[in-house]
Amino acid sequence: MLFLNPLLLWFLLAASIPVVIHLLNRRRHKTIHWAAMQFLLKATRESRGKKKLRHFLILACRTLGLAALIVAAARPIVSGLLGWGGGAIDVVVLVLDRSASMEIKPGDGMNPRRQIVLEKVREAMKNLGSARLVLIDSASGLPQEVPSPDVLAELSSTAATDSSADFATLLTRAAEFLAETPGRAEVWLASDLQTSNWQPENERWAAARASLANLPQKPAVRVLSLTGATAPNASIRLLGSRRAADELLVDLEVSRSADSQVASNLPLTTTINGTRTTETLIVPGQSLRFQKRLALPARSEAGSGWFSIPADGNPRDNAAFFAYGPALPTKSVIVAPAGETADYLALAAAPPGFGNQHTERIDPSQAASLNIAEVSTVLWAAPLPTGAAADQLSRFLAAGGQVICFPPGTPPATPFLELNWGPPTPAEKDKYFILKDWNHNDGPLRDGIDGSPLPADRLKAIRRQIPLGDASQLARWEDGEALLTRRIVDRGTLWFLASTPDYTWSNLGDADVLLPLVQRILALGSERFDASYLTTVGSDATKTLPGQTRSRLDDFGSPDPANDAYLAGIFKLNDRLLAVNRSAAEDAPEILSRDALDAALTGTGYTLLEQAGQASDPSLSRDVWRAFLIAVLCFFLAEALLCLPKKTTVQVIPTLVKAETLKS
Amino acid sequence: MKYDFLDNRLLSRLSTLPIEARVPMMGNVAGKHRSPHRGSSVEFAEYRKYVPGDDTRRLDWKAFARSDRFYIKEFEADTNLRAYFVVDASGSMNFAGRGEAKIQFARRIAASLSYLLVNQGDAAGLSICTNKLHLEVPPSRRAAHLDRLFSTLGALAPSGPTGLLEALHTIAEKVSQRAFVVILSDLFTEPAALGDALQHLRYRKHDISVFHLLDPQELSFEFDRPHRFVDMEDNTALVIEPNLIADEYKAALRDFLTAVRAKCHDAAADYQMVLTDAPLEPLLREFLTARLPKSKH
Numbered sequence: 001m002l003f004l005n006p007l008l009l010w011f012l013l014a015a016s017i018p019v020v021i022h023l024l025n026r027r028r029h030k031t032i033h034w035a036a037m038q039f040l041l042k043a044t045r046e047s048r049g050k051k052k053l054r055h056f057l058i059l060a061c062r063t064l065g066l067a068a069l070i071v072a073a074a075r076p077i078v079s080g081l082l083g084w085g086g087g088a089i090d091v092v093v094l095v096l097d098r099s100a101s102m103e104i105k106p107g108d109g110m111n112p113r114r115q116i117v118l119e120k121v122r123e124a125m126k127n128l129g130s131a132r133l134v135l136i137d138s139a140s141g142l143p144q145e146v147p148s149p150d151v152l153a154e155l156s157s158t159a160a161t162d163s164s165a166d167f168a169t170l171l172t173r174a175a176e177f178l179a180e181t182p183g184r185a186e187v188w189l190a191s192d193l194q195t196s197n198w199q200p201e202n203e204r205w206a207a208a209r210a211s212l213a214n215l216p217q218k219p220a221v222r223v224l225s226l227t228g229a230t231a232p233n234a235s236i237r238l239l240g241s242r243r244a245a246d247e248l249l250v251d252l253e254v255s256r257s258a259d260s261q262v263a264s265n266l267p268l269t270t271t272i273n274g275t276r277t278t279e280t281l282i283v284p285g286q287s288l289r290f291q292k293r294l295a296l297p298a299r300s301e302a303g304s305g306w307f308s309i310p311a312d313g314n315p316r317d318n319a320a321f322f323a324y325g326p327a328l329p330t331k332s333v334i335v336a337p338a339g340e341t342a343d344y345l346a347l348a349a350a351p352p353g354f355g356n357q358h359t360e361r362i363d364p365s366q367a368a369s370l371n372i373a374e375v376s377t378v379l380w381a382a383p384l385p386t387g388a389a390a391d392q393l394s395r396f397l398a399a400g401g402q403v404i405c406f407p408p409g410t411p412p413a414t415p416f417l418e419l420n421w422g423p424p425t426p427a428e429k430d431k432y433f434i435l436k437d438w439n440h441n442d443g444p445l446r447d448g449i450d451g452s453p454l455p456a457d458r459l460k461a462i463r464r465q466i467p468l469g470d471a472s473q474l475a476r477w478e479d480g481e482a483l484l485t486r487r488i489v490d491r492g493t494l495w496f497l498a499s500t501p502d503y504t505w506s507n508l509g510d511a512d513v514l515l516p517l518v519q520r521i522l523a524l525g526s527e528r529f530d531a532s533y534l535t536t537v538g539s540d541a542t543k544t545l546p547g548q549t550r551s552r553l554d555d556f557g558s559p560d561p562a563n564d565a566y567l568a569g570i571f572k573l574n575d576r577l578l579a580v581n582r583s584a585a586e587d588a589p590e591i592l593s594r595d596a597l598d599a600a601l602t603g604t605g606y607t608l609l610e611q612a613g614q615a616s617d618p619s620l621s622r623d624v625w626r627a628f629l630i631a632v633l634c635f636f637l638a639e640a641l642l643c644l645p646k647k648t649t650v651q652v653i654p655t656l657v658k659a660e661t662l663k664s
Numbered sequence: 665m666k667y668d669f670l671d672n673r674l675l676s677r678l679s680t681l682p683i684e685a686r687v688p689m690m691g692n693v694a695g696k697h698r699s700p701h702r703g704s705s706v707e708f709a710e711y712r713k714y715v716p717g718d719d720t721r722r723l724d725w726k727a728f729a730r731s732d733r734f735y736i737k738e739f740e741a742d743t744n745l746r747a748y749f750v751v752d753a754s755g756s757m758n759f760a761g762r763g764e765a766k767i768q769f770a771r772r773i774a775a776s777l778s779y780l781l782v783n784q785g786d787a788a789g790l791s792i793c794t795n796k797l798h799l800e801v802p803p804s805r806r807a808a809h810l811d812r813l814f815s816t817l818g819a820l821a822p823s824g825p826t827g828l829l830e831a832l833h834t835i836a837e838k839v840s841q842r843a844f845v846v847i848l849s850d851l852f853t854e855p856a857a858l859g860d861a862l863q864h865l866r867y868r869k870h871d872i873s874v875f876h877l878l879d880p881q882e883l884s885f886e887f888d889r890p891h892r893f894v895d896m897e898d899n900t901a902l903v904i905e906p907n908l909i910a911d912e913y914k915a916a917l918r919d920f921l922t923a924v925r926a927k928c929h930d931a932a933a934d935y936q937m938v939l940t941d942a943p944l945e946p947l948l949r950e951f952l953t954a955r956l957p958k959s960k961h
Binding site for chain 2: 025026028029030031032033034035036037038039040041042043044046051052055
């Protein structure tokens with residue numbers, strides 16, 4: 001607690017006046033010779049307990065009332081961080097969330113949450129006197145001694161970044177640091193409690209809690225919650241980009257604040273290779289996904305650019321960066337015996353007119369000699385691979401390739417990556433296997449970017465082979481059995497489809513389902529070539545190897561070279577071009593619930609300071625003299641009530657008659 | 665005036681009121697008070713049948729003429745009254761809060777009533793008691809006796825613990841004939857023991873009057889600061905914040921007064937609580953008036 005007029009606190013000595021008067025009164029007693037002593041002795045014996053307590057309460061009320069009055073006059077300021085119990089703390093470990101979401105402003109014209117909390121920490125550290133301040137920022141995750149709280153806001157390690165945060169790991173780091181630092185410590189977790197940064201279900205929390213619990217001196221944990229109202233904000237996010245010949249297909253998403261219901265116009269600026277164009281985007285609701293085709297300059301081998309929207313509540317989510325390299329043909333391989341299935345798959349994988357798409361069929365017996373270096377997708381319509389072929393396919397998956405398996409029509413054989421086919425099953429006579437439901441938001445059967453669904457309900461099958469094994473279902477037959485499953489294998493994906501484009505099986509070959517399904521998987525497979533130009537902040541791809549240098553190519557915003565590793569932008573790592581964007585999780589608006597926070601920090605005895613992020617309270621210090629004045633009133637009111645005479649005072653005789661005669 | 669506790673004008677105003685005994689007295693000379701024996705006064709008492717040996721002069725011949733039976737006509741015997749003033753001379757009687765000292769008030773009551781009694785032909789005596797009955801002035805009807813009584817009262821110097829109870833028992837034992845016992849005390853003793861002493865007096869058929877002397881400050885117990893209370897009888901001291909214990913003190917005093925009244929009532933004693941700041945004349949006038957026989961009102 002701080003005082004604006006600390007000198008007035010000397011008058012606190014005056015609070016002892018009632019006690020001094022009481023003691024003086026007791027010493028300055030008057031001597032009186034008394035006749036009715038027997039009643040005095042009896043009264044003295046009986047008047048202990050309540051009476052004395054009442055007397056002491058009156059004395060306490062007077063003393064506390066005076067003390068509160070003097071404290072109020074000294075204009076106390078209480079720090080929300082320290083509360084009333086700010087005491088001798090040796091070390092404060094500040095775990096600072098520097099993620100992109102922390103740059104949102106509580107209101108128009110105000111500082112971002114990160115700066116607000118830094119200012120509050122600075123003020124609070126002043127109250128702690130000589131306590132050490134150690135910073136663990138979410139971007140680097142490394143403990144760093146802060147020489148003075150005054151320079152806290154000027155450190156590059158407290159500056160804004162586009163990174164994400166992992167609080168379980170950060171808390172573990174704090175515990176590791178405190179294990180080597182003796183003394184009374186506190187851990188302050190400054191965060192906007194974004195669920196993606198906390199991940200309360202993450203198993204690392206158990207390790208973090210155990211690390212804290214094992215410390216010789218358990219630190220106090222305070223969560224400085226920076227939630228609450230924010231300034232209006234819109235964000236733009238790159239969903240993906242793919243080069244197709246002389247065009248760059250960029251999938252974008254623009255999101256607005258949760259309370260934005262009315263359509264609005266948003267200027268979208270596109271900067272590609274230094275050329276800037278602006279167009280108006282109509283955002284009908286909270287979110288708009290769209291694809292933008294950018295015509296690339298003729299014979300452009302590689303390039304970069306970014307999309308940006310005007311500055312708003314959070315300046316860190318107003319740009320989406322992209323980069324591209326030379327156009328590469330989309331190659332796929334069909335492993336199937338010659339026949340109807342292979343023909344349909346070839347048509348779907350390389351439709352006539354798509355010059356940059358090439359496919360090749362090889363016989364299953366030659367699968368072991370498959371050259372996967374430039375292949376994006378393998379369409380496997382044969383018994384599951386074994387031996388060398390299986391190893392080759394596994395390596396392909398690990399490298400980011402896509403493999404889609406179609407039923408071979410043979411009884412189950414050796415599983416591949418613990419997945420297998422069930423036995424071929426024909427439909428009942430005059431009945432079909434019908435696709436019942438499928439995931440409209442995820443997977444190759446998802447709705448189009450304009451929201452229109454695929455006509456997958458037209459799919460009918462008279463024969464099927466059910467995929468078995470641990471994989472997520474994306475589409476189901478009418479009887480609940482899986483039609484399409486997905487298994488993520490390292491960077492690649494293994495798909496199983498329960499029917500095959502053969503009229504002895506189904507009408508899958510009619511192209512309503514097969515073409516978009518195969519094309520989308522092909523696009524995914526191609527991303528492993530284009531993806532080398534795109535990454536997110538903090539990923540391994542952004543890290544420089546020994547001898548590498550990083551240089552920034554874009555001039556969006558005001559880049560801080562010291563934080564290049566944690567910023568979104570277009571970078572060149574030696575010869576490698578890289579567009580770095582913030583993690584998609586940073587745009588997720590979900591805030592950690594109190595229950596989830598309790599679960600994550602259970603056993604730490606943490607204190608949640610929810611007011612830390614309120615726009616109306618830019619500092620954690622509050623003038624609390626009014627509270628003391630109220631306390632003064634309460635104390636004196638209580639004293640007056642205690643001093644009130646009883647309603648029924650004891651009367652020795654009903655009326656003080658001067659003489660009374662009792663007739664016997 | 666030789667004695668400051670005597671007020672001539674007060675005595676002259678009160679002299680019109682006689683002091684009456686509530687019970688028949690057994691004096692040694694003729695007087696104005698009823699005797700338990702039959703005598704020769706003009707006051708008719710009763711008829712009774714003649715028995716051999718009766719004085720034939722007392723036969724009611726008119727009654728014989730009417731009924732042809734012998735009846736003796738009896739008359740009340742009048743005798744004088746002997747009063748014992750028992751004055752408590754313990755240390756507590758020296759207390760003078762807002763009124764005058766209780767002992768001074770006792771002197772004024774005892775002296776005034778003694779004067780009135782002797783003036784109407786009755787005898788007045790004095791018993792002074794401290795921790796034991798230590799001084800007695802035997803009752804006498806002579807006017808010259810009053811001077812001795814007054815000088816004894818004037819020389820009283822209360823001190824030490826009270827010996828009232830022992831004094832009352834002693835009087836009850838020593839005074840065999842019926843007498844008028846007037847007790848002047850603050851009665852700061854055990855009510856039960858006081859009741860026993862009064863019952864002892866009552867058993868001896870004495871007429872008892874109790875003047876309970878209290879200072880107004882003892883009743884109100886109002887103080888504005890802590891006090892060191894020193895016992896006037898044994899000098900024990902107690903430092904107390906009076907406001908803290910006022911209620912308990914008053915409750916204890918109330919219980920005491922109630923008990924004392926009850927004991928007086930049980931012993932058929934006149935009880936008068938007297939505050940020492942009260943004027944004496946109304947007090948005595950009321951006391952004397954209350955003792956008048958109903959038929960004489």
